[in-house]
Structures are given as C-alpha cells and as structure tokens.
Amino acid sequence: MIVIGIAGGTGSGKTTVVNKIAGFIPEENVAILMQDSYYNDNHNLSYEERTKINYDHPNSIDFELMLSHIKALKNKETINQPIYSYTTHSRTEDYAVIHPKDILIVEGILIYTNEELRKLCDIKIFVHTDSDLRLIRRIRRDITERGRDVEEVLNRYEKTLKPMHNQFIEPTMKYADLIIPVGGENKVAIDILASMIKEKISK
Numbered sequence: 226m227i228v229i230g231i232a233g234g235t236g237s238g239k240t241t242v243v244n245k246i247a248g249f250i251p252e253e254n255v256a257i258l259m260q261d262s263y264y265n266d267n268h269n270l271s272y273e274e275r276t277k278i279n280y281d282h283p284n285s286i287d288f289e290l291m292l293s294h295i296k297a298l299k300n301k302e303t304i305n306q307p308i309y310s311y312t313t314h315s316r317t318e319d320y321a322v323i324h325p326k327d328i329l330i331v332e333g334i335l336i337y338t339n340e341e342l343r344k345l346c347d348i349k350i351f352v353h354t355d356s357d358l359r360l361i362r363r364i365r366r367d368i369t370e371r372g373r374d375v376e377e378v379l380n381r382y383e384k385t386l387k388p389m390h391n392q393f394i395e396p397t398m399k400y401a402d403l404i405i406p407v408g409g410e411n412k413v414a415i416d417i418l419a420s421m422i423k424e425k426i427s428k
C-alpha cells in the first residue's frame with residue numbers, strides 16, 4: 226500500500242484535491258482517511274464546552290486511534306472510521322467501514338505535526354493557498370455546510386485558527402515532497418499526481 230499525505234491550511238483546497246485525484250483512480254484502488262474524523266471524542270462535554278475547544282491544535286486530534294487505523298490498513302485489515310459532525314462538534318454514533326486498498330490518502334490540517342504519521346506517508350503533499358482566500362472559502366463553506374455564521378467563523382479565525390496555523394500548520398510545509406499552489410484548480414499538479422499514482426498501481 227502507498228500512503229499519500231495531503232496537508233495544508235483550512236480552506237486551502239485539500240478535500241477538493243483529494244476528490245479530484247480520487248476521480249482519476251478506480252474506486253477499488255483508493256481509500257481515504259480524513260483527519261477530521263479523528264477529533265477527540267468529546268461526547269462527555271456539553272455542547273457549550275465543545276464550542277470552546279481549539280480545533281486547530283494538535284492536541285485536539287486522537288492521533289493514537291488515527292495511527293492505529295493507518296497501520297491496520299497497511300496490514301491489510303479493515304477499519305471502522307469514526308464519522309464526525311461539525312454541527313454538534315462531536316463524533317456521531319456511526320462508522321465508515323474502510324477496506325485496505327493499493328493507495329491510502331490521508332488528509333488533514335495537522336497530519337504532519339505528528340512525526341510517526343509523517344513516517345507512515347510515502348508521499349507528502351502540502352496544498353498552499355493564501356490566507357485571505359482561505360478565510361473567504363472558510364466563511365462560505367462553514368455557513369453553507371457546517372451550520373456556522375459569519376461571527377462564529379471570524380471569532381474562531383482570530384482566536385485560534387490563525388495563530389494555530391502560524392504555529393503548527395504552516396511550519397509543516399517543510400516536510401512536504403510536493404507543494405501544490407492554490408489547490409483544486411491546479412490542473413497540472415493534479416494530472417501529474419494522478420498519473421504518478423496510476424503508474425504505481427499498475428506495477
């Protein structure tokens with residue numbers, strides 16, 4: 226199995242890049258693991274308490290579970306990936322069953338902050354998009370898809386998202402083998418990546 230990491234700031238276009246790459250590869254060859262599915266299980270906290278958590282800090286992620294799932298998939302085992310709700314800020318009761326495939330894509334803002342996870346990645350990609358564009362995308366997306374309002378997004382951006390991005394996320398760009406500027410619209414980068422993956426599958 227080849228593990229491909231896709232990191233980058235929020236709104237940089239990671240999910241868009243993953244979906245475009247996955248669109249080029251037959252479904253039976255690619256499995257996708259989202260870091261956001263591995264936010265700590267905070268169901269013991271009240272909704273009010275959960276809204277106050279810093280979701281851009283590495284400590285918000287259950288890396289132990291995430292690493293055990295990546296290792297299990299590499300070991301050709303099937304895993305139950307938690308399903309996360311941004312609306313309730315907690316894991317749901319449901320799981321997504323992920324089977325081992327030739328290619329495993331691991332996506333998330335904080336994945337390269339974890340040394341063990343970095344070592345498990347055969348190819349490390351970082352999607353880079355300017356912060357003003359990322360904020361615009363984040364406001365639009367969080368309002369339409371994640372049940373937020375402008376005030377919530379701007380407040381989170383100012384208090385945690387921007388400082389955490391500068392402290393933890395942007396510095397991990399140095400670990401990347403490839404940096405994709407502007408993300409999902411970078412057709413050349415996506416074509417190159419898809420061809421490289423197809424070649425590896427055919428071997």
Ligand SMILES: Nc1ncnc2c1ncn2[C@@H]1O[C@H](COP(=O)(O)OP(=O)(O)O)[C@@H](O)[C@H]1O
Binds near residue numbers: 363
């Ligand atoms: N090149 C682009 N131009 C305009 N909107 C984009 C572009 N790439 C992504 N988006 C939109 O911006 C939002 C964030 O993109 P997404 O791929 O989810 O980023 P990430 O996974 O890095 O947070 C989504 O609503 C997506 O549809």
Ligand SMILES: Nc1ccn([C@@H]2O[C@H](COP(=O)(O)O)[C@@H](O)[C@H]2O)c(=O)n1
Binds near residue numbers: 239240281311
């Ligand atoms: N309950 C939560 C959990 C996470 N977030 C934000 O999600 C961002 C990471 O996801 P992307 O798809 O944008 O990479 C991160 O910046 C967290 O702030 C949230 O708002 N609420």
